[in-house]
Structure formats: C-alpha cells, structure tokens
Amino acid sequence: xxxxxxxxxxxxxxxxxxxxxxxxxxxxYAETSLEIRPDNFFVAPDGRLEEAGIIEHIAQSALAFAGxxxxxxxxxxxPVGYIGEVKKFHCxxxxxxxEILHTRIxxxxxxxxxxxxxxxxxxxxxxxxxxxxxxSI
Amino acid sequence: xxxxxxxxxxYSAHYGAEDALFHVALLPGCDVYRGHFPGRPVCPGACNIExxxxxxxxxVGKCVSIVFIxxxxxxxxxxxxxxxxxxxxxxxxxxxxxxxxxxxxLSDAGITYMEFKGEIEK
Numbered sequence: 001x002x003x004x005x006x007x008x009x010x011x012x013x014x015x016x017x018x019x020x021x022x023x024x025x026x027x028x029y030a031e032t033s034l035e036i037r038p039d040n041f042f043v044a045p046d047g048r049l050e051e052a053g054i055i056e057h058i059a060q061s062a063l064a065f066a067g068x069x070x071x072x073x074x075x076x077x078x079p080v081g082y083i084g085e086v087k088k089f090h091c092x093x094x095x096x097x098x099e100i101l102h103t104r105i106x107x108x109x110x111x112x113x114x115x116x117x118x119x120x121x122x123x124x125x126x127x128x129x130x131x132x133x134x135x136s137i
Numbered sequence: 138x139x140x141x142x143x144x145x146x147x148y149s150a151h152y153g154a155e156d157a158l159f160h161v162a163l164l165p166g167c168d169v170y171r172g173h174f175p176g177r178p179v180c181p182g183a184c185n186i187e188x189x190x191x192x193x194x195x196x197v198g199k200c201v202s203i204v205f206i207x208x209x210x211x212x213x214x215x216x217x218x219x220x221x222x223x224x225x226x227x228x229x230x231x232x233x234x235x236x237x238x239x240x241x242x243l244s245d246a247g248i249t250y251m252e253f254k255g256e257i258e259k
Contacts, residue, residue, distance in 0.1 A: 013172035016181060041169060042187065044139055051203040052190070056183035080174060082214065083182040089206035089255070131206070 009067030010060055011080045015041045018057040019103075022064045028107040030068070032061040035100045036123075048094040054101075054129045058119035059083045061103045066115065066137050081137040084114060089131035099123040113137060138191050143167055145188050148222070152196040157227040159192045165217035180215040185251050189241050192225055199259045204236075206255035215243075215250040223250065235259040 004022060007013070018040075024031040034057050036043065042053025049057075059081070067078035095101060101123045109116040115135045121128040141147065144167045148160045163180065170178035186209065194201055215223075223245050230238040236258050243251040 011174050013175055016169050016172040042139070042183070050139065050187055050190070052183040052187035055186060056181060059183070082179070083211055085211065086182075086186075086206050086209040089203075089209075091202065091204055094202070 004068070004071075006064060008071060009064040009078050011063075011078050012060060015039075016056070017060070018042070018053065019060040019064050022061075022068055023102075025065065025068055030061070030065040030105045032064055032103045032105065033100055034103075036095055036097050038097050040097075043097055044094075047097040049097075051089075051091045051094060051129070054091065054094070054121060055083070055086055055089065055131070055133075057101060058103060058105070058117075058121060058129070058131060059133060059135060061105050061119060062107075062115065062117045062133065062135050063137070065105050065107070066135075079137050081115075081135045084134040084136045087132040087134075089129065091129045092127045095123045095128050101128060108132070138194075140184060140187050141191055144169060144184050147192070147195075150192070150195065152227075155229050157192070157196040157229075159225040159227075160222065161188065161192075161225060162222050163215070163217040163220065165221075167217075170217075178216050178218065180217075180250075182209075182211045182251070185211075185215065185243055186253070189225060189227070189243070189251075189253060193227060193239060193241075193257060196227060197229070197259060202258045204256050204258050206253070209251065209253045209255065211251055213248050213250050220245045220248070220250065232256065
C-alpha cells in the first residue's frame with residue numbers, strides 16, 4: 001500500500017473528495033479505494049451511493065493517478081482535471097454505505113491534454129460499474 | 138432528492154409522456170464549491186448528471202436507476218457565475234417494460250454544457 005496523502009494527488013477538497021487512497025501504480029495502471037461513509041456528498045437518503053458518485057469516484061481515481069506522475073515529475077500541486085466524456089458506463093448496482101470500493105484505472109491513450117481511461121469498480125467482491133472516460137488535464 | 142434546493146432549484150417544469158423541460162438555477166452557495174475547487178467554483182459534471190436524474194424522477198413519477206450511459210459529453214465548463222440559469226431538456230423513448238432511452242441536454246441561451254444519452258430503469 002502506498003503512503004501518499006490523497007490531497008497531494010487531487011485538487012478536489014471536502015466535501016467532494018471521492019477517493020481515499022491510491023493503492024498501487026504501475027506504468028499505465030493504478031488501483032484506488034474509497035470507503036463509502038454516510039456523510040459522502042453523493043450518498044442518497046437510503047444509504048446508497050448514487051451513480052453520479054461512482055462516476056466522480058472513477059474520475060478522481062484517474063486524477064490521483066495523474067497527480068502521482070505529476071508529483072514524481074516535480075510538480076508542487078496536483079493537476080486540475082475535468083470530465084470531458086463518459087462513455088459505455090455500465091452500472092451493475094449502487095453500493096451501500098460502509099462498503100469499500102476498489103477501482104482499477106487503465107490509461108488507454110493520452111493526447112493534447114486529453115486522457116482516455118478505463119475504470120472498473122467493485123465492492124464486496126462484486127462488480128459495481130465500469131466505464132470509459134475522457135478527462136481533460 | 139439529494140441535490141435539489143442545495144445544488145440547484147427548479148424555476149419551472151413542464152413534462153409529458155415523451156419530453157420534459159426544466160428551467161433550473163444553480164445555487165452558488167452550495168457546499169460543493171468549497172471543494173470543487175477552492176476559490177474557483179466549477180460545477181462537477183457528476184452533479185449535473187445527478188441533477189438530471191432527479192428531474193427525470195420527477196417527470197416519470199418514480200425513482201430511477203441509470204443502468205447504462207452510451208455517451209455523456211461535457212462540452213463547456215459550467216459554474217453558477219457562467220450560467221446561473223439553465224434549461225434541462227429530456228426526451229424519453231420506451232425500450233421495454235420499465236426501461237427507456239433518455240436523451241438530455243443542459244444548456245442556456247447560447248451554450249450547451251452537457252449532452253447525455255443513456256438507459257434508465259424505473
């Protein structure tokens with residue numbers, strides 16, 4: 001497990017920090033995690049994380065990955081990034097408060113400030129969602 | 138409703154069987170802008186997806202799930218300063234029992250901020 005403060009890797013701050021940890025980084029692959037707490041901005045009154053929260057989690061997971069490489073390259077602050085496009089997003093279920101989400105991020109392409117990523121999220125050993133995403137960084 | 142009267146409020150809503158139009162205002166005092174981003178408020182794209190979902194729920198009169206997004210493009214950066222009021226246009230096409238194709242756009246007079254195409258389940 002990597003010991004890096006997540007706030008050093010992403011520009012988002014509370015109440016919309018949607019990734020707890022960058023757990024693993026390889027060349028074009030990373031893993032992150034998020035515990036769904038009751039006070040999470042995207043948790044509905046019934047205790048489930050909304051689809052939008054899953055999307056934001058995957059986007060911030062990709063940003064944490066980008067932030068890691070920026071930090072390695074000597075940047076003093078994490079890069080700001082925006083979701084440009086969500087494509088082929090499948091949501092299999094909305095996870096419950098208390099679950100820990102595990103997300104696998106694969107960088108598929110990078111060009112002119114646009115990063116194309118694939119994100120796959122699971123929790124309690126079962127799939128939650130997967131998607132492609134374009135992020136402007 | 139998670140974000141209504143927190144992230145946005147609805148000024149007017151008109152809906153029928155296949156189409157709906159919501160005129161909404163973004164609320165600049167929403168807590169989300171403390172973190173997205175400090176000193177530089179920008180609408181999280183995810184919040185606009187959630188706002189759309191809540192308006193769909195009002196239009197169809199039931200809770201819904203977003204089961205598939207074919208494509209959702211964020212074509213311009215939105216913020217309460219840049220676009221304080223927005224039109225959310227929804228179009229529904231029935232795919233099967235309790236399942237429909239949703240096409241949505243979020244725009245103001247001149248600029249489109251979000252284009253969504255996906256499948257919703259009641």
